[in-house]
Amino acid sequence: MMRAWILPLLLVLCGSAIGGLTYTSSPGTAAVFLSAFLVLAAVHSPLIFPRSIGVAEAQRRSAVDGRPVVYWRPGCKYCIRLRIRLGRSARRLHWVDIWRDPEGAAAVRAANDGNETVPTVVVAGLPHTNPHPEWVREQLSSRA
Structure with missing residues (x-):
């Protein structure tokens, strides 16, 4: 913390x-x-970020509602860019702070060849590293 x-x-x-x-x-x-x-x-x-949840809870919620999971960490300029560009719709995503959740950090390393590159957005089980905010918004609206 x-x-x-x-x-x-x-x-x-x-x-x-x-x-x-x-x-x-x-x-x-x-x-x-x-x-x-x-x-x-x-x-x-x-x-400025919605309340982070654990990776297990984020994956469970994503399986139920189909919304993407975003792995992030404080101070990351790309995470800040994603959060600000998404605006209010950012609250509809499931956010996992990899500095607070070691399992989340491990999931990011597994998706990025051992690197903790964030934001990593998981949509339908497929990780996307540092995606464009408009693409994330499209993914969110297609799953609503």
Whole structure:
């Protein structure tokens, strides 16, 4: 759990340090720096992703409703891109954080020649590494 929050915490600390150093000479600049670092921290935190579930539960749910399973990890720019580009429909997918679920990490390694490459989206039992967000949206709508 803590591993997922390291980058966001570092971003907040850096923003605070830079903001603190520039505050005396330019409070406006300090506010801009702090705001920018807070936005970066929020984007790289697990907060923008739907609640992660375990791989066994994700596979069970996917078998029942046919929706894709997305394996991801916090701080991954491709995972963030996928999540943001999917918008509200991202909540309809089954998300597995590979840093919190060792079985999920093993499933990703099995699908990617031993690499933990994310996002890996499993649709109907077939893994797709870093697919285009529009393709994922099409897969989701075809299974609705």
